[in-house]
Amino acid sequence: MPADRRPAGGAAPGTPALSVRGLRKSYGDTTALDRVDLEIAQGTIVGLLGHNGAGKTTLMSLVAGLRRPDAGEIEVLGRSMARDARRARRELGLAPQELGIYPPLTVRQNLRFFAELAGLRGRAARQRIEEVAEPLALNALMDRRAAHLSGGEQRRVHTAMALVHRPGLVLLDEPTAGVDVETRARILAHVRELAAQGTTVCYSTHYLPEIEELAADVVVLHRGRVLTRGGVDELVRRHGDSAVELVFSGEPPALDLPWPVTRHGDRLRVRVEQPQLVTGRILAALGDAAAGLSALRVVKPTLDSVFLRLTAGTPGPDAGEDRNRDERTGAVRHG
Ligand SMILES: Nc1ncnc2c1ncn2[C@@H]1O[C@H](COP(=O)(O)OP(=O)(O)OP(=O)(O)O)[C@@H](O)[C@H]1O
Numbered sequence: 313m314p315a316d317r318r319p320a321g322g323a324a325p326g327t328p329a330l331s332v333r334g335l336r337k338s339y340g341d342t343t344a345l346d347r348v349d350l351e352i353a354q355g356t357i358v359g360l361l362g363h364n365g366a367g368k369t370t371l372m373s374l375v376a377g378l379r380r381p382d383a384g385e386i387e388v389l390g391r392s393m394a395r396d397a398r399r400a401r402r403e404l405g406l407a408p409q410e411l412g413i414y415p416p417l418t419v420r421q422n423l424r425f426f427a428e429l430a431g432l433r434g435r436a437a438r439q440r441i442e443e444v445a446e447p448l449a450l451n452a453l454m455d456r457r458a459a460h461l462s463g464g465e466q467r468r469v470h471t472a473m474a475l476v477h478r479p480g481l482v483l484l485d486e487p488t489a490g491v492d493v494e495t496r497a498r499i500l501a502h503v504r505e506l507a508a509q510g511t512t513v514c515y516s517t518h519y520l521p522e523i524e525e526l527a528a529d530v531v532v533l534h535r536g537r538v539l540t541r542g543g544v545d546e547l548v549r550r551h552g553d554s555a556v557e558l559v560f561s562g563e564p565p566a567l568d569l570p571w572p573v574t575r576h577g578d579r580l581r582v583r584v585e586q587p588q589l590v591t592g593r594i595l596a597a598l599g600d601a602a603a604g605l606s607a608l609r610v611v612k613p614t615l616d617s618v619f620l621r622l623t624a625g626t627p628g629p630d631a632g633e634d635r636n637r638d639e640r641t642g643a644v645r646h647g
Pocket residue numbers: 339342343344362363364365366367368369370371
């Protein structure tokens with residue numbers, strides 16, 4: 313952690329930025345979260361992934377103390393949200409999905425309002441407002457009314473408001489929804505900068521390349537449960553399918569190989585762990601049919617394909633214990 317950064321909230325260096333144990337939340341008959349355990353170390357970026365309705369927003373709003381869990385424990389930098397909510401909240405910045413800016417106020421007034429809520433006054437407040445405005449390109453907008461800003465500009469103000477009191481843990485719920493390429497790049501760059509300064513960031517998005525770009529630790533939430541967790545490379549290695557794809561100018565031939573071969577129109581896909589080592593053997597197996605080959609390429613797995621594979625056909629919290637669940641990864645084995 314850099315010297316200019318206080319240990320967040322005075323917490324001991326080894327204290328997790330977030331510790332969640334056995335968290336449950338239902339809305340009437342809908343189970344939104346079911347026995348969620350999650351620990352996030354200080355200074356890391358965690359990418360929270362999940363389909364619509366997986367429970368991401370519910371998890372963030374419970375962690376931020378906006379809703380009460382039905383059961384379970386939440387600690388922010390060692391402060392219990394149940395027993396010491398005021399101090400836990402002070403360590404936390406939330407930028408929810410819904411924009412929380414005040415349209416009649418200027419950008420500066422919006423930021424000052426949030427700084428004051430966090431107890432910052434005078435010079436200290438002005439300095440922090442400048443510090444968050446610069447990386448999010450708000451300097452030229454400071455005296456404009458929030459109501460007159462574009463959607464992407466409003467999103468940047470909204471993000472800055474979550475950061476103005478320099479929280480130790482920042483929760484960003486889809487911070488790049490609806491923004492342009494430049495704003496997206498700015499927000500991502502600032503998230504990386506925050507983590508480099510020792511801030512912990514929990515970042516939810518449906519745009520998985522962002523998670524790859526942030527080199528975030530991935531947490532996949534599925535139907536209210538943590539399905540798996542790991543670095544992007546680790547998850548892709550553990551769950552991704554590499555393949556050799558053969559494109560033919562006419563009808564693809566039958567191929568006899570020791571690996572699974574699937575046909576997709578004019579192409580064949582051979583699923584293998586290390587494609588580069590077996591292309592020679594695949595070409596040999598083609599024999600004379602190689603004359604009809606128009607392209608051969610190695611297809612590498614992406615986080616998108618891994619995410620879709622992991623979340624396909626897995627049961628929800630109401631399905632009871634799944635005896636096929638892999639204890640190490642949390643994934644469900646089929647067949
Ligand atoms: N206030 C509410 N009342 C009733 N049900 C709710 C409420 N908020 C969320 N839910 C339900 O709880 C589940 C989890 O919703 P949540 O908003 O946490 O998911 P999410 O992962 O954030 O989804 P999205 O990606 O669409 O934002 C869903 O089934 C949703 O319909």
